[in-house]
Amino acid sequence: MNDFFMLIGFSEILLVIFMQWEVYVAKIIKTFSISSYAVSVFLLYLSFVQHSYLVLILAILTAVIRGFFIPNFILKRLARDPWRERESKPIMGTASSIIISLVIAIFAYVLYEATMLNFIGVLSGAIPIALVFQGAFLVISRRNAFIQLVGYMVMENAAFLFTGYLFPDLPFSVEAGTVLDLIGVVMISGIIMRMRENSPKKSDDIDELRG
Amino acid sequence: MLALSVIQLVYVLALAPLIAGIISTIEERIESKRGPSIFQPYYDLLKLFRKENVIPAKSSPIFRIGPYVTFSLYMLLTLVLPIITAFPLQFGPVVDFIGGGLTFGAAATFKKLMALDSRSNYAHLGTSRSASIGALSEPITVLIFIMLGVISKTNNPYIINNVLQTSMTWYLSLVHWFVAAAFFMVLLVETGKLPIESHSTAELGAIDQSMEIEYSGSDLAFFKWGGYAKQFLLMSVFLNVYTVPFWVPMKMNFDSVFIYMGIQLLKLVGLAIVFAFFEESVSKFRLLKNFDYIAVAFSMAFLSFLVFSISG
Amino acid sequence: MDLVYILPMAASLIGALLCLVRIEKFEEIVSIIVSVCTSIFAVLILFSPNVSNYFLFLDGISKIMILTISIVYVMTVIFSTTFFKYIDEPLFQKRFYYLLLNLFAFSMFFSVSVNNFGLVWVGIEATTVTSALLVATENDESSIEATWRYIIIVSSGLVISFIANILIYSATGTLDISKLLSMNSFSALLPLGSMMALVGYGTKAGIFPMHTWLPDVHGKAPAPVSAIFSGVLLPVALYAMIRVIQFTPIEYVKTFALILGFLTVIIAASLMAVQTNYKRLFAYSTMENMGMALIGISLGGYALLGVIILILSHAFAKSSTFFLSGNLLSRYKTLKIDEVKGVAGRMPITAYTLLFSSMAITGMPPFGTFFGEIMIIFVLLSAVHIGWVLLLMAFLALAFISMNFKVGKMLFSDSEGDNMERKRVGTIIPVIDTILSLAIVFFIPLISKVIK
Numbered sequence: 001m002n003d004f005f006m007l008i009g010f011s012e013i014l015l016v017i018f019m020q021w022e023v024y025v026a027k028i029i030k031t032f033s034i035s036s037y038a039v040s041v042f043l044l045y046l047s048f049v050q051h052s053y054l055v056l057i058l059a060i061l062t063a064v065i066r067g068f069f070i071p072n073f074i075l076k077r078l079a080r081d082p083w084r085e086r087e088s089k090p091i092m093g094t095a096s097s098i099i100i101s102l103v104i105a106i107f108a109y110v111l112y113e114a115t116m117l118n119f120i121g122v123l124s125g126a127i128p129i130a131l132v133f134q135g136a137f138l139v140i141s142r143r144n145a146f147i148q149l150v151g152y153m154v155m156e157n158a159a160f161l162f163t164g165y166l167f168p169d170l171p172f173s174v175e176a177g178t179v180l181d182l183i184g185v186v187m188i189s190g191i192i193m194r195m196r197e198n199s200p201k202k203s204d205d206i207d208e209l210r211g
Numbered sequence: 212m213l214a215l216s217v218i219q220l221v222y223v224l225a226l227a228p229l230i231a232g233i234i235s236t237i238e239e240r241i242e243s244k245r246g247p248s249i250f251q252p253y254y255d256l257l258k259l260f261r262k263e264n265v266i267p268a269k270s271s272p273i274f275r276i277g278p279y280v281t282f283s284l285y286m287l288l289t290l291v292l293p294i295i296t297a298f299p300l301q302f303g304p305v306v307d308f309i310g311g312g313l314t315f316g317a318a319a320t321f322k323k324l325m326a327l328d329s330r331s332n333y334a335h336l337g338t339s340r341s342a343s344i345g346a347l348s349e350p351i352t353v354l355i356f357i358m359l360g361v362i363s364k365t366n367n368p369y370i371i372n373n374v375l376q377t378s379m380t381w382y383l384s385l386v387h388w389f390v391a392a393a394f395f396m397v398l399l400v401e402t403g404k405l406p407i408e409s410h411s412t413a414e415l416g417a418i419d420q421s422m423e424i425e426y427s428g429s430d431l432a433f434f435k436w437g438g439y440a441k442q443f444l445l446m447s448v449f450l451n452v453y454t455v456p457f458w459v460p461m462k463m464n465f466d467s468v469f470i471y472m473g474i475q476l477l478k479l480v481g482l483a484i485v486f487a488f489f490e491e492s493v494s495k496f497r498l499l500k501n502f503d504y505i506a507v508a509f510s511m512a513f514l515s516f517l518v519f520s521i522s523g
Numbered sequence: 524m525d526l527v528y529i530l531p532m533a534a535s536l537i538g539a540l541l542c543l544v545r546i547e548k549f550e551e552i553v554s555i556i557v558s559v560c561t562s563i564f565a566v567l568i569l570f571s572p573n574v575s576n577y578f579l580f581l582d583g584i585s586k587i588m589i590l591t592i593s594i595v596y597v598m599t600v601i602f603s604t605t606f607f608k609y610i611d612e613p614l615f616q617k618r619f620y621y622l623l624l625n626l627f628a629f630s631m632f633f634s635v636s637v638n639n640f641g642l643v644w645v646g647i648e649a650t651t652v653t654s655a656l657l658v659a660t661e662n663d664e665s666s667i668e669a670t671w672r673y674i675i676i677v678s679s680g681l682v683i684s685f686i687a688n689i690l691i692y693s694a695t696g697t698l699d700i701s702k703l704l705s706m707n708s709f710s711a712l713l714p715l716g717s718m719m720a721l722v723g724y725g726t727k728a729g730i731f732p733m734h735t736w737l738p739d740v741h742g743k744a745p746a747p748v749s750a751i752f753s754g755v756l757l758p759v760a761l762y763a764m765i766r767v768i769q770f771t772p773i774e775y776v777k778t779f780a781l782i783l784g785f786l787t788v789i790i791a792a793s794l795m796a797v798q799t800n801y802k803r804l805f806a807y808s809t810m811e812n813m814g815m816a817l818i819g820i821s822l823g824g825y826a827l828l829g830v831i832i833l834i835l836s837h838a839f840a841k842s843s844t845f846f847l848s849g850n851l852l853s854r855y856k857t858l859k860i861d862e863v864k865g866v867a868g869r870m871p872i873t874a875y876t877l878l879f880s881s882m883a884i885t886g887m888p889p890f891g892t893f894f895g896e897i898m899i900i901f902v903l904l905s906a907v908h909i910g911w912v913l914l915l916m917a918f919l920a921l922a923f924i925s926m927n928f929k930v931g932k933m934l935f936s937d938s939e940g941d942n943m944e945r946k947r948v949g950t951i952i953p954v955i956d957t958i959l960s961l962a963i964v965f966f967i968p969l970i971s972k973v974i975k
Contacts, residue, residue, distance in 0.1 A: 115715055116690075116712065119712040148675050156682060159682055159685050166689075167692060170641070174642065177642060178645065185651065185674065189674055192656075196667050
């Protein structure tokens with residue numbers, strides 16, 4: 001059980017590092033889709049171990065919504081040539097952001113060991129915490145709205161993994177509500193991003209958002 | 212023991228060009244061309260040995276002795292690495308894994324000196340690129356060795372092989388596979404395979420290719436042969452220490468060693484096929500992108516640390 | 524189950540659905556009727572007993588939150604009916620605006636009345652979803668950029684509070700607010716969870732360090748939307764923080780909240796001094812008030828009453844200032860303080876209402892905010908060294924001076940031009956709001972009785 005979780009967790013961390021590496025939006029979104037499927041595979045396994053229907057439902061919800069629906073929805077929102085859409089000027093070079101992402105993962109592990117380990121008692125709980133930080137870093141280190149959204153969803157996925165593994169008896173209504181909210185956020189973001197591309201560009205406008 | 216050492220030396224030097232030939236033939240086949248014979252590298256070497264040497268007027272003796280020094284360093288490595296046996300041969304105790312890494316490093320450094328000494332701008336270009344990439348990939352190699360030391364509590368490649376052969380837990384552990392993945396990425400860098408280095412000498416992307424640009428005749432032949440031997444050695448280490456440590460004879464037994472020599476060749480051909488498919492499916496990175504690649508390799512190596520501490 | 528407690532939610536939801544009917548002006552009428560109904564229900568709830576069952580948990584604080592939301596909701600809807608025409612190229616048709624506004628109100632009612640802390644999180648996240656498009660109503664580049672920042676920063680911040688919820692659950696074994704408030708034993712994970720929850724919900728409430736979306740959104744959203752954001756959305760996030768502090772009987776978590784509140788006040792007050800954009804000025808003033816409220820929340824007891832009074836009267840006064848900022852924008856077509864001149868001569872009612880409401884939001888007596896802040900500071904005096912209190916008061920004074928000086932400059936500078944005052948509703952609503960924020964003073968005994 002723990003081994004399987006480690007496998008899934010570290011493949012998630014690797015996938016996030018891959019996202020830091022990549023600049024093409026479509027590839028990042030597909031990577032996110034893979035990482036969501038990985039989460040749902042873990043939940044599926046969990047539901048067989050615990051004989052829990054609710055976890056099974058969660059696994060299916062994850063696969064359908066986070067793995068299939070949301071990535072496809074975002075891909076449809078991309079411009080006419082989705083493969084061409086990319087982050088041309090990241091705030092930080094990709095090589096250094098990969099290393100920073102790695103350092104963040106280690107930092108999260110140290111943080112987890114220092115604060116939560118005594119109460120949770122499972123060392124591998126550090127993985128989702130690391131993923132949350134890495135997702136946040138993905139949001140910070142990029143300017144492209146789609147990639148920022150993916151970063152946010154990585155954080156969400158990590159929180160989901162954390163719940164699924166350590167506290168599978170969390171009330172179902174809360175988790176279902178989370179999924180619904182995620183759909184809402186993604187739909188709204190899709191609309192906003194479409195508008196962002198179509199809106200007339202006036203460079204002095206953005207200056208109003210300073211200070 | 213000594214006899215086996217000699218056999219291993221001959222085995223490596225004789226088969227190294229063959230593996231290079233197999234890789235390029237498979238690549239051509241994938242591209243739907245007929246391609247050269249798998250023995251083409253042998254023909255190349257033979258032809259080069261018959262040609263005269265041309266030496267730049269301003270070069271120093273380093274230029275002359277360079278190919279022989281690197282070639283002999285690779286021969287030394289052949290004697291100490293686990294290639295057809297998983298027990299130390301005559302010269303096995305001479306160096307451990309770190310020592311082996313340093314010997315590889317020494318050969319690489321000498322190569323750079325030779326290239327600098329050739330006083331050609333193209334060679335200098337290749338040297339500076341190779342040095343900047345090497346400076347970043349060396350720490351990864353060190354990290355990998357440290358992690359292998361963690362697994363086997365030693366720096367001896369033979370013992371690492373034995374541990375992985377016998378202990379299924381270690382073989383299947385994430386630590387081991389992260390290390391193996393990182394080594395695979397470094398292997399592609401060190402053997403000059405595609406995402407990093409293409410086969411052309413186009414100056415925009417060439418790294419190792421441009422370092423030998425002033426060599427000719429038998430010097431070039433030794434240079435190339437050394438390169439094939441290096442590729443053969445690294446592939447063997449990757450197979451025997453990292454990914455497929457099985458079937459390597461752990462006890463002194465001539466029969467099993469001879470049988471294993473065939474198996475080792477099959478393993479190498481298998482890896483050659485993997486390399487060929489890999490080379491055909493990726494395109495070359497721009498030079499600046501190489502550092503991203505190395506950063507990912509570094510993350511792999513470091514994550515194995517994290518895995519090790521999380522799995523307690 | 525008493526139906527009266529879910530009536531505000533039901534009414535706003537029904538209102539939202541009716542907005543889909545394609546009849547001219549129908550959505551405005553429906554929204555006004557529905558919002559007035561929610562206010563009536565809110566008053567009914569105020570005089571009903573507390574309730575705590577499987578789904579709902581309402582005590583005095585929740586009831587007052589519902590009341591505040593519903594009144595600001597009414598004002599916003601009525602003001603929107605006259606303001607929508609000033610938006611040049613709205614993002615969507617008018618009925619979608621009212622649809623989203625009603626849904627937004629629904630999600631806020633939901634957040635303050637459910638009994639499950641996880642569902643409170645769901646509700647607060649839902650307010651982001653329903654309100655994001657409202658911010659982008661003006662449909663130009665900067666408002667869309669502001670919306671995007673709002674979505675991504677607030678959602679990311681709320682992920683922190685989601686993990687905090689999980690930790691709280693693991694520490695106490697329950698997420699029901701009623702059980703959390705009466706629990707005796709918990710594991711030592713609770714303080715960590717509570718601190719993370721404070722940071723996470725603080726994102727939504729504009730608390731330092733994740734406040735950066737707030738001035739952008741308030742600066743670029745249409746006036747009624749800014750008003751409802753500032754007036755009640757941020758207090759709804761504060762409501763979650765109130766609950767966190769209530770069920771965490773640990774001293775250093777409260778100190779942590781106190782420090783966050785303190786820093787928020789300091790940063791907001793300093794930034795107010797350098798603002799050149801009046802809507803952003805009001806936005807930072809909101810931050811300053813939220814910081815004060817958080818200080819009060821961390822102190823608890825008597826200060827909590829101060830917080831409730833502060834939230835209530837700030838909600839009315841701040842929505843009034845934002846409505847008035849909409850009036851200014853619609854006439855002067857600029858957000859720069861320097862370019863708005865002589866408001867007192869050209870728009871007298873707007874000018875004097877703005878004068879009083881800006882006094883109200885900076886805590887001038889006799890407005891309710893003054894009494895709220897004075898209660899908080901009074902309790903603070905007994906909790907920390909007097910030097911800190913003086914420092915805090917210095918920054919409050921800085922906020923007061925920069926706000927009133929800048930507003931005064933806009934109002935009383937010389938300018939020639941005709942009278943261009945807005946008619947009827949556009950001026951009456953802010954006046955009512957300002958009067959309400961003053962009238963709160965007379966209801967302080969009632970409020971303290973409700974909270975008890």
